[in-house]
Amino acid sequence: MTTTPELRLPEPRTPDPKAAPALRWGVLGTGWIAERFVAALHAGTRQRVVAVGSRSQESADRFAAEVGAERAHPSYAALVEDAEVDVVYIATPHTSHFEYARLAIEAGKHVLIEKPMTINAAQARELRELVRARGVFAMEALWSLFLPRFDIVRQVLESGALGRIRAVIADNGEWFPEDHRIMRTDLAGGPMLDLGTYPYMLVNWVLGAHEQAHAFGQRAPSGVNGQTAAITRHAGDAQAVVHTTILGASPTAATIVGEEATIELPGPFYMPGDVVLRAADGAELDRWTEPSVKHEALHFQAAEVARRIAEGSTESPYRTLDDTISTLETMDEVRRLSGETFDGA
Numbered sequence: 001m002t003t004t005p006e007l008r009l010p011e012p013r014t015p016d017p018k019a020a021p022a023l024r025w026g027v028l029g030t031g032w033i034a035e036r037f038v039a040a041l042h043a044g045t046r047q048r049v050v051a052v053g054s055r056s057q058e059s060a061d062r063f064a065a066e067v068g069a070e071r072a073h074p075s076y077a078a079l080v081e082d083a084e085v086d087v088v089y090i091a092t093p094h095t096s097h098f099e100y101a102r103l104a105i106e107a108g109k110h111v112l113i114e115k116p117m118t119i120n121a122a123q124a125r126e127l128r129e130l131v132r133a134r135g136v137f138a139m140e141a142l143w144s145l146f147l148p149r150f151d152i153v154r155q156v157l158e159s160g161a162l163g164r165i166r167a168v169i170a171d172n173g174e175w176f177p178e179d180h181r182i183m184r185t186d187l188a189g190g191p192m193l194d195l196g197t198y199p200y201m202l203v204n205w206v207l208g209a210h211e212q213a214h215a216f217g218q219r220a221p222s223g224v225n226g227q228t229a230a231i232t233r234h235a236g237d238a239q240a241v242v243h244t245t246i247l248g249a250s251p252t253a254a255t256i257v258g259e260e261a262t263i264e265l266p267g268p269f270y271m272p273g274d275v276v277l278r279a280a281d282g283a284e285l286d287r288w289t290e291p292s293v294k295h296e297a298l299h300f301q302a303a304e305v306a307r308r309i310a311e312g313s314t315e316s317p318y319r320t321l322d323d324t325i326s327t328l329e330t331m332d333e334v335r336r337l338s339g340e341t342f343d344g345a
C-alpha cells in the first residue's frame, strides 16, 4: 500500500457559461424542473428562452409571462415548428421523453432531454438512430457532468492518481409527498429513473458497462418501486454498490475507491459541493469546496449545449448518447433482476 501525500486536487477547467454563444431556446413542458432550468439559464448564461410549449394555452401563457418568453404555444407540436427556436429543452415526465424528443428531432430541432433520456435502453437506441439520421444535436440533461465539481473528478480520473479503481459506492434517497408524480405507476414512478439516474451514471462513467449484476427491490405503498439495492461487477475486478430509495432520506453521497487514493463526494453528490481526496490510509489529502447551491447550477449544461451546437457537433463528449444507453442498459438489468416494471416497459 502506498500513500501519495503530495497528491492534490486540480482546479476545474469549466468554461465561463456566459461566454457560450447565445441560442434561442424553446421549453417543452412547464413543470417544476422547467422553471428552475430557465431561471438558471437566464441568470448564468446569455442563452434566452424565446418560446414555450404546453398542453394548454393557459400554462403556456403563465410560464411565458414568468420567464419573459415572446411566444406561448398551446401544444408541443406548435413549439417544435417554431422557426425562431434553435434548441428544444424537453422537461416532461420520463414516460414522454421519447415521444417528444422524436417530435422535436423530426422537426429538425436540436434537443436537450431531461434525465433519464428515455425509460429504457431500447427507446434510447431508437432516438440515437434518429438523431444520427437527422444530424441534429442531442444530449441527456445529466447536469452533474458539467459542474466544476465533476470536472475536478474527471481530471483526477484521467490522471490515474487514484491507482487501480476497485469500487464505486453511490446512493440517492429522497422523501416525496404522496401526490408527487414519483408515486405514480403510469409515469414510471419509483426512485430508479428520477434518483437512480445519477448513481448509475456515476458508476458507468467511472467503471464502464457492467458485466454482471445482482439486485433486490421493495415496493412503496402506491405500488411503484420503493427502493432498490444493486451490486454490479465491472472490468478489472471492480465493483459498484448502488442504492436508491423514496422510502426515506439517505446521505446521497458517493465514493470512488482506488488502490492509491479515494475520492469522496459528500451528498448530494450530483449537485455542486465538496470533493474530498483521501490517501489509501484514509488521511485527507485535499478538499475542494464551493457554495452549496442546487438547481441554480443547471446552466452549466445549457452552456455546453450552446457551445457544441455552435461548433457543429451533434453530441457532447461529456455525455454521449452511447454513455446514456450504457447507463440505461444497467438500469434495465437492475429493474429486471428486482422485478421492477413500468406500464408498457
Ligand SMILES: NC(=O)c1ccc[n+]([C@@H]2O[C@H](COP(=O)([O-])OP(=O)(O)OC[C@H]3O[C@@H](n4cnc5c(N)ncnc54)[C@H](OP(=O)(O)O)[C@@H]3O)[C@@H](O)[C@H]2O)c1
Binding pocket: 029, 030, 031, 032, 033, 034, 053, 054, 055, 056, 059, 060, 091, 092, 093, 094, 096, 114, 115, 116, 141, 143, 181, 193, 194, 295
Ligand atoms: N435535473 C434535475 O435535477 C431534475 C429535477 C427534477 C426533475 N427532473 C426531470 O424532469 C422531468 C420532469 O420532472 P418535473 O419534476 O419537472 O415534473 P412536473 O413538475 O410534473 O412537470 C412536468 C411537465 O410536463 C408536462 N406534461 C406532459 N405530459 C404530462 C403528463 N402526462 N402528466 C404530467 N405532466 C405532463 C406538463 O407541462 P404542461 O402542462 O405545460 O404541458 C408538466 O408541467 C422528469 O423526467 C425528471 O426526471 C430533473
